[in-house]
Amino acid sequence: MNLFNTRIYLLTLILGIAMGKNQNNGFEYVQSSGGIEEYTMKSNDLSVLLMEDHSAPVATFMVTYHVGSRNEAVGHTGSTHLLEHMMFKGSRNFNKKRNTAIWTVLQNVGARINATTWLDRTNYFELLPSEHLETAIAIEADRMRNAFLRDEDRQPEMTVVRNEFERGENDPFDALDKNIWATAYQAHPYHHSTIGWRSDIENVSTERLREFYNTYYWPNNATVTIIGDFEKQEALKLIKKYFGKHKKSKHEIPEMYTTEPKQEGPRRLSINRRGETGMVGIAHKSPEGLEEDTYSLHILSKILGGGKSSRLYRKIVDKGLATGLFMWDFPFKDNGLFITYVFMTPGTDHSKVENLVLEEYENIKQNGVLKSEVERAKAQIRSEMAFSRDGSYSIASALNESIAIGDWKFYTTYNEKISSVKKEDIKNAANKYLKEDQSTTGYFIPESNGEESNHVGAKKVHQPLNYSSKETAETNVSARTTTGIKKSNKKASIAKQIVTSKPLPGIELKTLKTSVEDVVTITGSMLGGDEFSPVRNKSIAELTAEMLGEGTTTQNKFEISERLESVGASLNFSSDNYRVRFNARCMKKDVPLVVELLGEQLRTPAFNETDLENLQKRLIGGLKRSKQNTRTRASGEFKRTLYPKKHPNYSSEIDDIIADVKKVSTKNLKSFHETNYGLGNMRIVVVGDVDNNAISKALKHAFKNWKKSKLFIPDLTLSANDAGPKTHYVTVKDKTSVDMFMGVPIGIDNTHEDYYSLMVANYILGGNFAAR
Numbered sequence: 001m002n003l004f005n006t007r008i009y010l011l012t013l014i015l016g017i018a019m020g021k022n023q024n025n026g027f028e029y030v031q032s033s034g035g036i037e038e039y040t041m042k043s044n045d046l047s048v049l050l051m052e053d054h055s056a057p058v059a060t061f062m063v064t065y066h067v068g069s070r071n072e073a074v075g076h077t078g079s080t081h082l083l084e085h086m087m088f089k090g091s092r093n094f095n096k097k098r099n100t101a102i103w104t105v106l107q108n109v110g111a112r113i114n115a116t117t118w119l120d121r122t123n124y125f126e127l128l129p130s131e132h133l134e135t136a137i138a139i140e141a142d143r144m145r146n147a148f149l150r151d152e153d154r155q156p157e158m159t160v161v162r163n164e165f166e167r168g169e170n171d172p173f174d175a176l177d178k179n180i181w182a183t184a185y186q187a188h189p190y191h192h193s194t195i196g197w198r199s200d201i202e203n204v205s206t207e208r209l210r211e212f213y214n215t216y217y218w219p220n221n222a223t224v225t226i227i228g229d230f231e232k233q234e235a236l237k238l239i240k241k242y243f244g245k246h247k248k249s250k251h252e253i254p255e256m257y258t259t260e261p262k263q264e265g266p267r268r269l270s271i272n273r274r275g276e277t278g279m280v281g282i283a284h285k286s287p288e289g290l291e292e293d294t295y296s297l298h299i300l301s302k303i304l305g306g307g308k309s310s311r312l313y314r315k316i317v318d319k320g321l322a323t324g325l326f327m328w329d330f331p332f333k334d335n336g337l338f339i340t341y342v343f344m345t346p347g348t349d350h351s352k353v354e355n356l357v358l359e360e361y362e363n364i365k366q367n368g369v370l371k372s373e374v375e376r377a378k379a380q381i382r383s384e385m386a387f388s389r390d391g392s393y394s395i396a397s398a399l400n401e402s403i404a405i406g407d408w409k410f411y412t413t414y415n416e417k418i419s420s421v422k423k424e425d426i427k428n429a430a431n432k433y434l435k436e437d438q439s440t441t442g443y444f445i446p447e448s449n450g451e452e453s454n455h456v457g458a459k460k461v462h463q464p465l466n467y468s469s470k471e472t473a474e475t476n477v478s479a480r481t482t483t484g485i486k487k488s489n490k491k492a493s494i495a496k497q498i499v500t501s502k503p504l505p506g507i508e509l510k511t512l513k514t515s516v517e518d519v520v521t522i523t524g525s526m527l528g529g530d531e532f533s534p535v536r537n538k539s540i541a542e543l544t545a546e547m548l549g550e551g552t553t554t555q556n557k558f559e560i561s562e563r564l565e566s567v568g569a570s571l572n573f574s575s576d577n578y579r580v581r582f583n584a585r586c587m588k589k590d591v592p593l594v595v596e597l598l599g600e601q602l603r604t605p606a607f608n609e610t611d612l613e614n615l616q617k618r619l620i621g622g623l624k625r626s627k628q629n630t631r632t633r634a635s636g637e638f639k640r641t642l643y644p645k646k647h648p649n650y651s652s653e654i655d656d657i658i659a660d661v662k663k664v665s666t667k668n669l670k671s672f673h674e675t676n677y678g679l680g681n682m683r684i685v686v687v688g689d690v691d692n693n694a695i696s697k698a699l700k701h702a703f704k705n706w707k708k709s710k711l712f713i714p715d716l717t718l719s720a721n722d723a724g725p726k727t728h729y730v731t732v733k734d735k736t737s738v739d740m741f742m743g744v745p746i747g748i749d750n751t752h753e754d755y756y757s758l759m760v761a762n763y764i765l766g767g768n769f770a771a772r
Contacts, residue, residue, distance in 0.1 A: 025237050052231070058392060059227065068080055144219065170630070180339070188258055215254065286338040288335055315356055319614075342357065354441060365427065501692070522585070528575070532711060547669055679709060680709040
């Protein structure tokens with residue numbers, strides 16, 4: 001072949017490859033980023049994102065619609081969410097009458113299925129064995145344009161959504177958060193929460209929901225995402241087969257054009273309800289999600305509240321003024337809010353906490369931040385992004401939020417944008433956005449003789465709403481396989497991939513290498529839980545475990561936190577009935593550091609007096625709040641009725657637990673630790689990008705020559721009470737929703753031969769939305 005012919009051949013080959021990418025079964029190739037390819041279906045403008053990962057025989061299929069509560073108006077707030085519920089009530093080819101109801105078909109093949117609604121989007125997803133991917137595609141395509149949306153379904157489903165609304169109203173934190181957003185925004189529809197206002201939920205018509213559906217549920221207003229074990233060409237054929245039946249909308253998808261007027265002064269609000277501890281929320285307007293300042297504010301939020309080494313944790317939580325705090329900086333399509341939430345300990349003054357937060361804001365505006373703080377925050381964010389790649393659903397979920405704010409590449413380019421932020425950018429962003437005249441401050445002020453719900457820094461803020469249905473018997477467990485959908489015989493065998501070893505006598509290690517790069521998750525436990533506490537005080541074991549994270553004899557808690565947070569790692573301790581538990585997550589290169597600190601914190605905790613006092617304040621604050629949590633109260637009463645006091649499942653009265661927590665001393669903790677902690681019953685599981693030799697070596701170094709524990713699991717001869725049929729009521733004032741527990745003692749534990757059979761039977765009765 002001469003040189004001219006060679007050039008012609010290569011040019012033809014290159015053109016052929018390019019045309020192949022652009023001629024994928026009726027799809028046009030758009031772009032690629034971070035291993036994800038984007039296509040558009042030519043016939044109807046459906047967007048498609050694909051990322052193959054053949055490490056496990058599962059896939060996530062997700063459809064994101066560009067419609068959320070921002071597309072609603074007064075009179076039909078909450079319609080997006082109620083419509084999401086209605087989408088599970090059947091479509092032309094998937095319904096109860098055909099014995100192919102959505103829940104039945106999907107959950108019979110082991111799918112995890114749900115939907116969520118938020119401010120800027122609605123999404124429906126299935127995480128399922130990849131052999132059943134076609135089933136998910138067929139269902140989502142069918143309900144895109146063929147959903148029933150019947151009035152007889154709306155009426156009962158409305159009560160489910162109303163109950164969600166009531167549960168939110170019963171929660172002081174949810175109420176505070178909702179009112180902060182409603183006060184910060186006057187014109188823009190971020191003013192109302194995704195759940196909507198009660199009167200709208202109750203009165204919106206089925207016809208209005210159908211109009212909403214016919215306006216927004218079209219292929220040209222949707223993005224399909226598939227992540228996991230599939231072949232690209234086959235997936236595109238299936239998408240075309242099912243979604244290709246739909247034409248694009250004849251109308252233009254309406255744009256939401258309302259903008260928020262400039263705020264001309266600080267706004268304040270307060271909520272006065274029964275309770276014993278207060279909350280403070282301080283919000284400032286933040287940029288649109290795709291603006292460059294978003295990245296600077298994300299780093300700023302870590303510097304302020306990202307772990308024990310953060311500024312506000314040291315200034316507020318570590319001083320015993322709060323049980324916890326967190327920063328809210330989630331990006332949205334339009335201008336969002338940058339919020340600091342503080343959950344105060346009993347007796348703490350609201351204005352004192354507010355002033356401490358604002359003082360730190362002003363300090364950063366005047367003096368900026370340290371380079372070391374910026375690098376630590378960046379490490380935390382990079383690790384979080386790496387962790388978000390752990391599993392097909394995690395990736396699809398992150399893409400879903402990026403799609404919502406306007407560009408799916410927000411996810412794939414995020415680390416690069418974060419890395420480019422300089423400390424001067426953070427100071428500039430603080431001065432630009434943390435202005436008093438752009439602030440909205442909210443107080444939850446507890447009234448006497450009452451309690452509130454359990455929030456100890458938990459990030460339950462302005463979250464997307466999941467689908468949950470009243471009609472748990474909607475589907476028939478014997479539903480037939482849908483005609484025309486192929487089945488394959490892929491099977492996973494994870495057991496064969498698990499490596500078991502004993503790095504030291506008394507440590508059993510199990511490892512599993514997965515496809516996720518660089519990320520390692522460590523979980524483990526050892527005997528030393530609540531049942532080993534002295535009879536006189538059952539809180540000693542729990543506080544011993546909690547104090548493991550408060551420093552050692554050689555490093556204080558801040559030194560340890562800085563070492564972990566500087567590499568984006570986390571390490572936490574807790575306890576249950578029998579075991580002390582630890583959980584860690586880190587990058588592969590940092591496993592030796594994390595294991596070293598794990599060993600140090602388990603072996604040589606400091607049990608500092610001041611740290612114990614602050615921990616007791618935080619725990620008591622959380623316990624007092626839990627008095628207003630109807631689920632906690634109902635569960636406790638149920639367990640006290642069913643089990644005798646010495647039974648591990650017995651639940652003490654909250655006031656009795658508070659009394660026990662108050663009595664614990666550092667002497668108690670040191671004695672319990674010395675007597676009970678040690679090797680002999682430690683189990684550790686490590687999953688991810690695992691290096692078995694490195695982990696074993698680190699464990700040998702960290703736990704070499706540690707004493708052996710004297711503990712063993714006792715024989716439990718106690719049985720449940722023979723209570724007979726009884727009904728107990730617990731009254732929690734000012735609550736409109738109810739939690740109910742029902743049960744019967746059966747007298748078996750997890751070693752009984754019928755245990756797993758009963759687990760399966762219980763799941764059939766009420767384990768999912770297709771249950772009986």
